[in-house]
Amino acid sequence: MTAASANKDTLIHDNILDAVGNTPLVRLPADFDPEVQCEVLLKLEFGNPGGSLKDRIAIHMIRTAVERGDLIPGGRIVECSSGNTGAGLAMAASALGFDITVVIPDKMSQEKISAIEALGADVVITPANVDIDDPRHYTKVAGQIAKECGGWWPDQYHNTDNTDAHYRTTGPEIWKQCEGRLDAFVAGAGTGGTLTGVAQYMKEVDPSVQIVGVDPPGSILAHWWKHREMCESGPYAVEGAGEEEVPGAWDPDIIDDYFVIEDALSFHTARKLASETGIFAGGSSGMNLAAALKVARKLPASARVVTILPDGGRAYLSKVYSKDWMRDRRFLPPVSQNGATLQDLLRNRERAAVSPEDTLAWAVHQTGERGVRPLPVLQNGELAGVLDEDAAIACMVQGEDLDQLRVADFIQPAPTVLEATSPWSEALSQLQESECVLVRDGKGLVPFSRRDLIRALPRLKHEA
Ligand SMILES: Cc1ncc(COP(=O)(O)O)c(C=O)c1O
Incomplete structure (x- = not known):
């Protein structure tokens, strides 16, 4: 078995890699x-x-490289x-x-x-907003590290085994699950492996299946597909889809149509x-859907459209599924600054308070662990x-037993307290004078x- 093609009828898998594929x-x-x-x-x-979905290519690229x-x-x-490829490769590398x-x-x-770190990988973080030709770009850094340590660089963007994994597994699975009846397949492309590999399979078994690509604005792929020329790339917030150069794993000729979906609609x-x-x-997944x-x-009622949900929501709890993140980036409608209250600016974060009888150890824990300052x-x-x-901190430095000390002896005057219902501009003027205020809302x-x-x-x- 070279690609991910585990048999889900098997009740016990020999290893984690055999559990890849055959998704619902x-x-x-x-x-x-x-x-x-x-x-x-x-x-x-x-x-x-x-x-x-990257588990599929991780296994296939590794196994063919070994062969x-x-x-x-x-x-x-x-x-x-x-x-996601990092997680799939780290899982396969570990196994x-x-x-x-x-x-x-x-x-x-x-x-x-x-x-990825939990799966035992060494992680190197690079700046996202650098030009593709910049030596700090993540593709350049990976190539350089591979060269220096004599490692193997799968180079998923230009590795045909990436596309081949989806041709061998994702495409046939969809075809089988649909019992040979679908009208359109819709998917975003990062490396293009999924879209191209599934498209190659579909066009083989039924050339009438429409293949539709999806791109975030700022990616060059939709523009390239339409005009066969480069355009300026720009920033976008969706992760995994979109590219700033033309990947070798992506074949524009096999794609029938392309849609551009704004980040806000995706989320x-x-x-x-x-x-x-x-x-x-x-x-x-929101973008694809x-x-x-x-x-x-x-399309008419008799038609059938298939799309891919590349990964799950848990990886985005601090982003797409955080109202604060959505509001800070204007993916939720902004509030007029004339009518805005402090409530509009508050974050959903941990809260804590102590009483004078509490130990200093407990108070330090609330500040250190929960970040309430x-x-x-x-x-x-x-x-x-x-x-x-x-x-x-002075007591901690002196090695005093914080369990024996009481908060009552470590109280200083509180900063200004503002009501959450008050205009946000009140906080603005207070914060010109001090680093912090306290805001009172229904929860404390x-x-x-x-x-x-x-x-x-x-x-x-x-x-105005
Ligand atoms: C999170 C994520 N991973 C991967 C992909 C597709 O990957 P590729 O084109 O590299 O096969 C997408 C496409 O939408 C994606 O959203």
């Missing part, structure tokens, strides 16, 4: 979009053990990845006994980076999918002040700093 195909509820008459089917690639002698037993794999270095641009979610579609259907998928719905709206001290529900951090007191204010300013719409 799930029908989108008919009432999800009232303008859609036909069937929309979702291929849940987050059902793979490494969490994404060719490019990767020797105990060797090192070095790859650049927006996260098969290879060392691995994964180079990731810094716009990717911390959850993805932590998962709102993913959030709607999670909250209305229980299918918890990543931001690019938004495009699939556009295709489906034009300054830490409010409440006596009988009334604000008595905040923890005096300087004095607390929460520190609000200059940094919080700066981060939240894009939530406001400037009006």
Whole structure:
């Protein structure tokens, strides 16, 4: 077995890699979009053990490299990845006994980076917003590291085994699950492996299946597909899809149409999918689904559209599924700055307060572990002040037993307290004078700093 083609009828797999592939195909509820008459089917690639469709290519690229002698037993794999290929390769490397270095641009979610580290990989972070020709670009860094350490660089962007993995597994699975009846296949492209590999298979078994690509604005792929010329790339927030150069694993000639989906629509579609259907998928799944719905709206009731959900929602809890993140980036509508209150700028974060009788150890824990600074001290529900951090640190430096000390002896005056319902401009004028204020809302007191204010300013719409 060279590609991921595990037999799900087998009750016990010999290893984790045999559990890759054969992911479910799930029908989108008919009432999800009232303008859609036909069937929309979702291929849940987050059902793979490494969490994404990239498990398929990880296994196939490694196994063919071993067969060719490019990767020797105990060797090192070095790859650049927006996260999911890194996780798939790290899983396969761990299961098969290879060392691995994964180079990731810094716009990717911390959850993805932590998962790759948990799988035993060395992670190198590179700046996301550098030109493709810049030696700091993640593809260049991966190539350089591979050269220096004599490792094997799968180079998923230009490796035909990437495309081949989807030709051998994803395409045939969809065809079988659909019992040979589908009208359109819709998917985004990063390396282009998924879209091209599935398209190659579909065009072989039924040339009438329409292949539709999806791109975020700022990627060059849709433009290249249409005009066969480069355009200026730009920033976008969706992860995994879109590119700034033409990847060798992507074949524009096999694609019948291309849609560009704005980040905001991608993320709102993913959030709607999670909250209305229980299918918890990543931001690019929202992008693919938004495009699939556009295709489906034009088709008759008898038609069938298939799209891919590349990965799951858990990797995006601090992004697409965080209201704060969505509001800070204007993916939720901004509030007029004339009517905005402090409530509009508050973040959903950990809260804590201590009483004067609590131990200093407990107070330090609340500040250190939960990041609540300054830490409010409440006596009988009334604000008595905040923890005096300087004095607390001095005791720690002197090695005093913090369990024997009481907060009562470490209280300093609290900064100004503002109501969450007050105009945000009140915080602005207070923060010109001090680093932090406390805001009182229905749940208690929460520190609000200059940094919080700066981060939240894009939530406001400037009006004359
Ligand atoms: C998270 C994610 N990974 C991977 C892909 C597709 O990958 P590729 O074109 O590299 O096969 C997509 C495409 O939408 C994606 O969103």
